[in-house]
Amino acid sequence: MSGSLRLHEFFLRAAAKHPERIALETPSGESITYKALAQQSLSFAQALAQQHIGYGSRIALLAPKSIELVALMLGALRSGAAYVPLDPASPPERVRALLRDLDPQAFIAAQGLFPSEIPCQLEELSSVFSEKLGAAFFPGEKHEEDLAYILYTSGSTGLPKGACITHENAARFVEWGIETFRPQPGTRFSSIAPLHFDLSVFDIFVSLAAGGTTLLLNDSEVKNARLLAQVLSEKKINAAYATPSTWRAVSEFGKPGKYDFSSLKQILFAGEVFSCRHLLRLAEQLDQRKYYEGDPANAGFYPQQKRAYYNLYGPTETNVCTFYDLKQSGRWDVDGYFPIGRVCRGASSMIVDEQGDPAEKGELWIGGPQVFAGYWKRPEKNAEVFAEKNGERFYRTGDLVSVKNNCFFFHGRIDRMIKKRGYRIEPGEVEAVLLKHPDVLEAAVTSAKDKDGFDLLVAHVAGGGKTLEAEALRLHCASLLPPHMLPDRFLLLEELPKTASGKIDHKGLSESY
Amino acid sequence: MPTPDDIKQTIRRFLAENVLGGNESAAISDDTELIESRLIDSIVALKLVNHLEETYKIEFEAHEVDQENLSSINVITAFVQTKMK
Numbered sequence: 001m002s003g004s005l006r007l008h009e010f011f012l013r014a015a016a017k018h019p020e021r022i023a024l025e026t027p028s029g030e031s032i033t034y035k036a037l038a039q040q041s042l043s044f045a046q047a048l049a050q051q052h053i054g055y056g057s058r059i060a061l062l063a064p065k066s067i068e069l070v071a072l073m074l075g076a077l078r079s080g081a082a083y084v085p086l087d088p089a090s091p092p093e094r095v096r097a098l099l100r101d102l103d104p105q106a107f108i109a110a111q112g113l114f115p116s117e118i119p120c121q122l123e124e125l126s127s128v129f130s131e132k133l134g135a136a137f138f139p140g141e142k143h144e145e146d147l148a149y150i151l152y153t154s155g156s157t158g159l160p161k162g163a164c165i166t167h168e169n170a171a172r173f174v175e176w177g178i179e180t181f182r183p184q185p186g187t188r189f190s191s192i193a194p195l196h197f198d199l200s201v202f203d204i205f206v207s208l209a210a211g212g213t214t215l216l217l218n219d220s221e222v223k224n225a226r227l228l229a230q231v232l233s234e235k236k237i238n239a240a241y242a243t244p245s246t247w248r249a250v251s252e253f254g255k256p257g258k259y260d261f262s263s264l265k266q267i268l269f270a271g272e273v274f275s276c277r278h279l280l281r282l283a284e285q286l287d288q289r290k291y292y293e294g295d296p297a298n299a300g301f302y303p304q305q306k307r308a309y310y311n312l313y314g315p316t317e318t319n320v321c322t323f324y325d326l327k328q329s330g331r332w333d334v335d336g337y338f339p340i341g342r343v344c345r346g347a348s349s350m351i352v353d354e355q356g357d358p359a360e361k362g363e364l365w366i367g368g369p370q371v372f373a374g375y376w377k378r379p380e381k382n383a384e385v386f387a388e389k390n391g392e393r394f395y396r397t398g399d400l401v402s403v404k405n406n407c408f409f410f411h412g413r414i415d416r417m418i419k420k421r422g423y424r425i426e427p428g429e430v431e432a433v434l435l436k437h438p439d440v441l442e443a444a445v446t447s448a449k450d451k452d453g454f455d456l457l458v459a460h461v462a463g464g465g466k467t468l469e470a471e472a473l474r475l476h477c478a479s480l481l482p483p484h485m486l487p488d489r490f491l492l493l494e495e496l497p498k499t500a501s502g503k504i505d506h507k508g509l510s511e512s513y
Numbered sequence: 514m515p516t517p518d519d520i521k522q523t524i525r526r527f528l529a530e531n532v533l534g535g536n537e538s539a540a541i542s543d544d545t546e547l548i549e550s551r552l553i554d555s556i557v558a559l560k561l562v563n564h565l566e567e568t569y570k571i572e573f574e575a576h577e578v579d580q581e582n583l584s585s586i587n588v589i590t591a592f593v594q595t596k597m598k
């Protein structure tokens with residue numbers, strides 16, 4: 001075990017061993033070697049140090065994924081700072097709110113993405129940073145913990161919350177990734193998830209720890225499932241990690257049957273439930289053969305011959321904490337779901353009922369060195385999500401699970417949190433935005449499926465006598481929320497259904513759609 | 514050979530079913546920005562492409578499933594027409 005390594009040191013160790021290997025690539029043919037990436041990240045670290053960025057600093061990043069941005073993340077870590085990737089598709093108002101919350105020492109953004117009204121002088125670091133990135137520096141107070149990165153996730157009270165991940169948390173995850181998936185020097189990874197999503201930590205840091213090569217993909221390749229299928233095949237990717245929704249888009253719309261996927265040996269997914277039926281369809285298309293001919297009772301499917309499939313589970317706050325290798329299941333039950341599997345080595349777990357007592361089925365609590373340090377400046381929220389049992393600190397996941405033979409099964413949430421295409425959405429955050437509209441009196445947000453089973457976010461809105469227009473509400477939300485949190489449907493009602501005690505009846509709402 | 518109006522009608526019907534909750538009279542003009550205004554997201558765009566391919570027996574190349582070719586009803590219609598030539 002190399003428990004003392006910090007997140008970027010895994011990369012530096014690999015760079016010393018494999019200086020001439022390609023570390024990062026883009027679909028358009030750009031690439032950088034380990035040696036050059038080490039040099040570039042060092043230049044960034046030095047430039048940041050000159051601006052008094054160091055241990056305890058936070059660097060907010062707002063730019064499309066690129067080789068330079070990853071070099072900057074590594075440079076931030078080498079300077080001692082934590083990197084904080086923000087969603088480049090966020091509207092400016094949300095970026096400003098996040099910057100107010102984060103109080104960073106540096107904000108580095110693609111030139112076109114700098115929101116107006118940032119209370120600072122914009123300095124361009126043209127000598128070290130490229131023409132594409134601008135930077136602003138602030139005096140903000142430094143934190144005390146050894147943070148590697150902060151990822152903002154949806155917050156139930158209306159503001160996103162920053163999950164603070166320490167170097168130790170991140171290092172344990174990288175070690176687990178190496179031990180479990182055994183990447184070799186030259187293994188080719190794809191980076192499909194955006195950098196503000198925790199799946200990206202695997203794509204970038206596990207690959208760079210192993211001497212692998214990561215192909216950096218942006219929205220234009222990922223959201224166009226046909227291009228994604230083509231790129232994964234033509235760039236001979238060996239290990240690809242994405243949400244089930246992304247894999248489903250590849251299988252339903254990507255025409256994977258046109259391409260050769262013989263290089264693709266490991267398919268990883270996380271973020272939401274992948275039904276066996278949809279996964280089987282993906283396997284059939286990638287392998288170009290039929291496993292399932294219609295009668296689940298008689299069929300035996302063994303789609304593991306050509307590649308391995310892994311179901312990973314874990315909130316941002318713990319990163320992956322359980323995982324399931326699908327070859328354990330032998331036959332795939334077409335109408336079923338896969339378990340989330342066993343707890344990762346080093347982590348501890350408890351299933352707890354509403355009274356806080358151990359139970360067969362209940363909320364999953366996770367303990368161990370990968371449990372995050374807490375939410376940035378949210379003492380009340382931290383008091384809520386952390387629990388202590390027998391002297392050990394646990395994170396309460398809010399996920400309802402059961403266990404059989406040490407294998408965990410996921411049964412949904414104990415609260416109202418929604419998953420839309422793998423993204424966490426707290427309905428309260430979207431409702432708070434809806435309620436900011438002057439004509440909205442009541443709002444409730446639920447999830448639904450379209451006729452093909454893809455997630456939809458539904459806003460139920462009442463104006464209490466005022467006439468509401470769906471398009472006006474949509475534009476209002478689009479000005480304040482990132483794309484994945486924008487409701488897909490607006491149901492305009494006189495008033496929302498209530499429970500006997502006069503509260504909004506959320507259960508009634510879900511059923512009414 | 515379908516006329517531009519036929520193609521527009523196909524697109525409008527699809528949007529009504531998949532985006533506007535069955536409300537075909539909703540205020541989308543032939544030039545309304547569909548993707549930039551976030552009226553349709555990536556899944557809906559991919560479904561629309563599949564629907565147009567099946568309806569008109571055409572095929573979009575991977576790189577053609579792009580905002581450039583899907584930005585408005587007029588743009589999509591023109592693109593479908595070039596594909597049918």
